[in-house]
Amino acid sequence: MINHKKNAHPYIPNTAPSVQAEMLKEIGVESIDKLFDGIPDELHFKGEMDIPKALTEFELRRHMEGLLNKNKSSNEYINFLGAGCWQHFVPAVCDEVNQRSEFLTAYAGEPYEDHGRYQALFEYQSLVAELVDMDVVNVPTFDWGQAAATSIRMAARMTGRSEVLLPKTIATDRYKIIKNYCSPDIECRLVDYDEESGQLSIEDLEEKISTKTAAVYIENPSFLGFIETQGQEISDIAQQFGAISVVGVDPSSLGVLAPPAHYGADIVCGELQPLGMHMNYGGGQAGFIATRDEEKFIQEFPSRLFGIVPTIVEGEYGFGDVAYERTSFALREKGKESVGTQTALWGITAGVYLSLLGPEGMHELGQTILQKSQYTIQQLDKVQGVQSSRFKATSFKEFVVDFNQTGKTVEEIHNKLLDNEIFGGKDLSKDFPELGQCALYCVTEVHSKEDIDKLVSSIKEVVESE
Amino acid sequence: MKQIVRDHKVRDFNQAKWDEPIILELHQPGERGVIIPEAEEMIVESVGDGISQVPKNMRRKKKPDLPEISQARVLRHYVRLSQETLGSDFNVEIGQGTCTMKYIPKINELLVRTQKLTEIHPLQNVNSVQGILEIIYKLDLCMREISGMDYFSFQPSGGTQALFAMASLVRAYHNENGEGTQRDEIITTIFSHPSQAATAAVKGYKIITLHPDKDGFPDLDALKEVVSERTAGFVVANPEDTGIYNPRIKEFTKVVHEAGGLCYYDQANANGLLGITRAKEAGFDMCFFNLHKTFAAPHMCGGPATGALGVGEKLKEFLPGPIVEFEDGKYTLNDQLEHSIGMVRSYHGVPQTMVRAYAWIRALGADGLKDVAKVAVLNNNYLYHKITQIRGASAPYVKGKRLEQVRYSWEQLANETGVTTEDVGRRMTDFAHHYWTSHHPYIVPQPFTLEPTESYSKADLDEYIAALTQISNEAYENPETVKNAPYNSVIHKLDEQDYLDDPDKWSISWRSYLKKVKMEEGVK
Incomplete structure (x- = not known):
């Protein structure tokens, strides 16, 4: 004392x-x-x-x-939870950089004494811009949910409309964030999915879309893990009605999957956590928004956007706030939404991650994840009563495992897995009651064959026991 | 060799300048920064290349144009950029008023790096995360003591998000009482953070802004004139950015309550108030604290952070969920709040920040927290006394004491020398100092805002004062010196306007810059 x-x-x-x-x-x-x-x-x-x-x-x-020390970490147990926060390999250099006390303790200095912070964030914008193949990326926002909510509000301002269509397969938590952020003036409506494939129902989309629709928002990979293959068709329908096509994306997939800009997305948003952030019990989340370099988009961003600027000395770059007059810092309630402390350090870290992986690393990351998750699906399918991929569609790193035929609840199965030091995937029975006893499993590059085989044998043991 | 005489007032400083290229310019084909674990052979034998299963139209056709760089070069690049960033560990960090830049204890950083925190998943079974839940719950108990509120949610992950959550609670509360449509106005003050007005506007409210009276206090008569059956809420900081405590705050909250509105307290910065006065006694229904300000979590270049949101009993059921509860010897998550606004951020917010704040509170205890407020206010009044003696500087509004910060003015200096507050700010970087003006609009002419916190010694404060004194002298003797600053910072004065506001010239990414440079050259 x-x-x-x-x-x-x-x-x-x-x-x-x-x-x-x-x-x-x-x-x-x-x-x-x-x-x-x-x-x-x-x-x-x-x-x-x-x-x-x-x-x-x-x-x-x-x-x-x-x-x-009372916590059990995912290094002690084998973890198959994802659902928006994913366990990935974090290169040591990411931690080294974001633990540097200069970055850790900096805040809101000017472009002179904080030049390094500005440059690191400009570089983060530039690197994510390459990954999503678009020209403009913002200083990161709180998380994917916030990024999606802001993308929708941007679309509503651009179109002067007040309705948004979202996929019914969206994460419950993300939808809660979006709904609260959009209320009271924007109505959120859910578009149904095809029971077999999980893909967005084009029929339902065509029924619900109208000239009131500000944006059609989809996700790729979807929250339930499968790849939405109708991206171009959905964007085309949105644009036919004068709506903005918004796509939320997991950037760890973009080394192998087409970036949404290639299938017609106007605004792309997503989660930065897989790019070098530890899970931190959810504290690693950070969201991004990307658009084309067109004034009509840029003037609607609430976030800071760092731009490159000359100084009075030839041969020096400086950085500053692009179109600052649109922000709430400049205009209070007349600015675009609001701006403040969000997740800048995770932006810098995502930049470090992308610099380390490069084009080959991002490709290999995507490929490894595809292979390991496909292997898990293949092996789990051999277990009596388990349907390892509820939807007939290719998935990326997550997939819905159907336990309905086992006669056991997900909760019962997962409690038994805990005894084998395994965290099973997210139990979907509350959020998606129509699926019954299903769970969302996540497999990434961190899972070894041994880990996967242990999961499979443990599930086999549980479902086959009386 | 002679001993160096240390009686000079300002620091002989040169910030690191590394002239680092933009990282994409470091591309060297074939180099690698890190290798990703590959799928084992037996997996590949079973499933093939993985990619063939992806429908063709969804495969990426060309790899992203990311740079290829060796690991050491990536590291060197970023540590150099870090050296070009003036973190609060390096300077007398009193120039970023309203931000409460205080000492960030190293022990707390060591604590949050454990795999027992970094490697836990937010959806793990609660039995496997009892440690972090206990910390969050106990932090909640401490916050209740500090504020007088009954429950806290730590989900908002910044002050702006906490303000947004509070505006959402106001709307949900009136909706529940059937007055959601009728109550469509939120009242705030001009000296409050812009996010108060901005977040309430996102929730669809009409904003009414009160201006200060001649002494700098929010105007009670003006409030009485604007409250009505349309008033949904009143949001204010006290003290505001001026550091002036509004002694009639209880009358303000009473007036708003009588009109049927809710009162929410912006305590982003509560550094002068810990253990001194609380939200509850002043009549507030809700408040929030920025854990990255008053509670010594680092600012991290602007987050991740936490705006801890506290409410009285009647608003508990409106909180964003889940919240941590303690039942039968076990910590649990309650996501069944009856009128919950839903969520404002995924999962549980930013637990690392909560761990740091809890550790900081435990390092101080009740007495230490009170010492924080006392010394922060002592430091501020000392600074205030000294700064107002500098030629050209003043502190508008009521004379006498201030709490934790002051908004000053260089109006006289600007009138007499032509040197503006922005000029002074750039010059301060030559002496290793941050300096911040004010939010917009500038109500105080030529403003600057200083907040010394409890973390700095008298000698530290004297160093900052000496730098401002020297700059004032320079302004009167040779104003160009100040106007053309900086000289010893990382870069020289920006030549900015067209490049930030002209769509043909702005570049928000390197690829965009390259396109525009090419276009410009093509034109020439």
């Missing part, structure tokens, strides 16, 4: 009484308490905060590590 009477607190230099006295003398005030005179007596908190006494650094470390 820290004895406040005896020691100055290590984090607070001016707790030393002699310095305090000197400063008070300079100000001409008798005591520190007098500095709070402006707060009326009735508002002074007179109680004691029920917060334990201060710990020394040594005690703090022991206490905190004791708590954190």
